[in-house]
Amino acid sequence: DAKTTQPPSMDCAEGRAANLPCNHSTISGNEYVYWYRQIHSQGPQYIIHGLKNNETNEMASLIITEDRKSSTLILPHATLRDTAVYYCIVDSSNTGKLIFGQGTTLQVKP
Amino acid sequence: GAVVSQHPSWVICKSGTSVKIECRSLDFQATTMFWYRQFPKQSLMLMATSNEGSKATYEQGVEKDKFLINHASLTLSTLTVTSAHPEDSSFYICSAQLAYGRTDTQYFGPGTRLTVL
Numbered sequence: 001d002a003k004t005t006q007p008p009s010m011d012c013a014e015g016r017a018a019n020l021p022c023n024h025s026t027i028s029g030n031e032y033v034y035w036y037r038q039i040h041s042q043g044p045q046y047i048i049h050g051l052k053n054n055e056t057n058e059m060a061s062l063i064i065t066e067d068r069k070s071s072t073l074i075l076p077h078a079t080l081r082d083t084a085v086y087y088c089i090v091d092s093s094n095t096g097k098l099i100f101g102q103g104t105t106l107q108v109k110p
Numbered sequence: 111g112a113v114v115s116q117h118p119s120w121v122i123c124k125s126g127t128s129v130k131i132e133c134r135s136l137d138f139q140a141t142t143m144f145w146y147r148q149f150p151k152q153s154l155m156l157m158a159t160s161n162e163g164s165k166a167t168y169e170q171g172v173e174k175d176k177f178l179i180n181h182a183s184l185t186l187s188t189l190t191v192t193s194a195h196p197e198d199s200s201f202y203i204c205s206a207q208l209a210y211g212r213t214d215t216q217y218f219g220p221g222t223r224l225t226v227l
Contacts, residue, residue: 043218100154
């Protein structure tokens with residue numbers, strides 16, 4: 001079973017920041033938080049991951065709470081092409097086996 | 111960036127026939143490849159983990175005799191759906207991992223849509 005809880009859907013206005021929350025209250029000390037997204041009828045795409053510290057790359061920022069029980073993915077300036085299902089996954093196995101939950105469907109509106 | 115391809119992108123077959131789906135890492139050698147299945151409006155479900163030259167490891171509930179996986183090289187894995195039936199109709203997605211133990215180096219293919227009539 002997935003170890004994360006995400007809202008099923010969210011809307012965001014084009015050009016505004018999209019903040020996607022994820023609850024992972026049972027996360028273990030050696031588990032990373034990964035974010036992937038899946039645009040309709042395509043394979044998932046890696047976005048970002050982190051352990052404790054906040055992370056930023058060219059796609060997004062990841063804010064992890066101090067107790068690590070939740071995190072937020074931030075898309076700073078959402079575009080229509082960011083419309084997708086966003087998956088938050090915790091993983092420590094280092095085997096690469098990703099257990100996908102239901103994710104959040106983000107709809108970016110003009 | 112690393113690219114993973116799948117062939118075919120879609121396939122329609124008759125019930126009882128077998129279908130082979132290829133997954134290739136185009137510009138890197140993959141330590142491990144994974145196969146997922148996704149039904150409409152559902153999330154991805156991991157089917158099996160595949161390493162070059164060894165037998166695939168199947169997730170609980172996945173029939174290994176029905177979903178044959180061959181990982182002949184570091185850049186190619188194939189999934190064969192044997193004696194396909196309409197309930198096998200699904201979106202099949204593979205992924206390839208560049209570095210062992212590095213989940214962030216896992217790249218997904220575009221998927222193959224299988225329809226069994």
